[in-house]
Amino acid sequence: MSEYYSKEDRQLIKRCIAQDRHAQRLLYSRYAQAMYHTVIRMIPNQMDAEDVLQEAFLNVFKKLDAFHGDASIGAWIKRIVINAALNFIRKNRISYLSLEDKWVEEVAEEQQDYSQVSTTQIHEAIKALPDGCRTVFSLYQLEGYRHREIAEILDITESTSKTQYRRAKNMLQQQLKKKLVKRLAE
DSSP, rough: OOOSSSOOOOOOHHHHHOOOHHHHHHHHHHHHHHHHHHHHHHOOOHHHHHHHHHHHHHHHHHHHOOOOSHHHHHHHHHHHHHHHHHHHHTTTTTTOOOOOOOTOOOOOOOOOOOOTTTTHHHHHHTTTSSSHHHHIIIIITOOOOOHHHHHHHHOOOHHHHHHHHHHHHHHHHHHHHHHHHHHOOO
């Protein structure tokens, strides 16, 4: 086994595989909140995000015997959660803009101090992004995927992924700038 997880984790995983409901609840309680935040960044509707999370954890428990310890159990679960969210997004046919969409406006990046904007306001701004932009932004900026990987995952071109990311970034910048101006005016 790997150094990515402890003896305690190994025991917990074995108990989960043996259908020990207490162990399954424990594993769920350890990771559900963090995984919910991953899902809600990609799927802003709370009920849909909760459904996706539940589906993902069902898959976790079904596939747990395939976990080989090549990564931490948290990273392995996160991959399943992200895949569940992406499957939901695919089923709901989120549209993506291609590079040919001329109305994507370029906003020059300004050096702006956003320290006055709260984390909650940032999360709200991300949730308010159009579906395609939010998905690409979350995968690239928050989950660390490259545009090439995002293109493969979402079955779009790499240039479309870059366009969606740039559009998301510009929209976030505009939203946060408005919130900052409003806050400073108060």
